[in-house]
Amino acid sequence: MKRLETGGTVIGLFPEACYQQETIQMHAGDILLIFSDGVSEAMNSNEEEFGEARLATLLSSNPQLSAGELQDLILSQIAEFVKEAPQHDDLTLVVAKVV
Numbered sequence: 001m002k003r004l005e006t007g008g009t010v011i012g013l014f015p016e017a018c019y020q021q022e023t024i025q026m027h028a029g030d031i032l033l034i035f036s037d038g039v040s041e042a043m044n045s046n047e048e049e050f051g052e053a054r055l056a057t058l059l060s061s062n063p064q065l066s067a068g069e070l071q072d073l074i075l076s077q078i079a080e081f082v083k084e085a086p087q088h089d090d091l092t093l094v095v096a097k098v099v
Helices: 051-061 067-082
Strands: 031-035 093-097
Touching: 031 051, 031 067, 051 067, 067 093
Parallel strands: none
Antiparallel strands: 031 093
16 A cells, blocks of 8 residues: 655645646556545544544455445445544545556
C-alpha cells in the first residue's frame, strides 16, 4: 500500500492554490482510492472515527473485488460503523482498479 503524499491543499477550496504533480506506475490489480475527509472521519456514537487504517484493511483484505464492489463495501462498512450517529460531513469516494 502506498499513500500518495505529493499534492497540495484541499482541491477547489482556494482558487489560487498551487499543487505538485507526481507520477506513479500502477499495475493490474492495483487500486486507487480517493476520498474526502468525511469518509475517514465518519464517527460512531462513541466519537470514534472510521479512520484510514480501516480503509486500508478493507482494501488489502478484498483485492478480488471490483472497484464498484469495493466502493459498496466501504460505504456499507461506514454505515455499519456509524449506525445512527449524526454525520456532519459528506462521504465522497472514488475507487479505481487497474485491470
